[in-house]
Amino acid sequence: MIIKxxxxxxxxxxxxxxxxxxxxxxxxxxxxxxxxxMAMAMMTQGVSLQKSKEENDETQEYLQKWSQLLPAV
Incomplete structure (x- = not known):
């Protein structure tokens, strides 16, 4: 694995x-x-990552709706 x-x-x-x-x-x-x-640890990490992605998507949708409601500055 190459790490930057x-x-x-x-x-x-x-x-x-x-x-x-x-x-x-x-x-x-x-x-x-x-x-x-190891499998349980990986599953735990995967679930945590998925939750974060879903929360981020919801936040992005929320911000998108608000940006459409607010006048452009």
Missing amino acids: SEEEALVRKVEKEIQQSILDFQKAYTGLTLQDC
């Missing part, structure tokens, strides 16, 4: 979040394999 220098800090932050999530799942569900915990 301007994205390095973001990638490291996400990596730490994923590692912590995996550790949290390992502690909470001691019977699960590492692979199971």
Whole structure:
């Protein structure tokens, strides 16, 4: 994986979040394999990302409606 220098800090932050999530799942569900915990961590990240995208879309729609109602300055 090639990481752009301007994205390095973001990638490291996400990596730490994923590692912590995996550790949290390992502690909470001691019977699960590492692979199971990794899958659950990835699913959690994916759901969080999707929620953020949907909230962003709703915000964009809201702003679009307001910009149509307000007179141009």
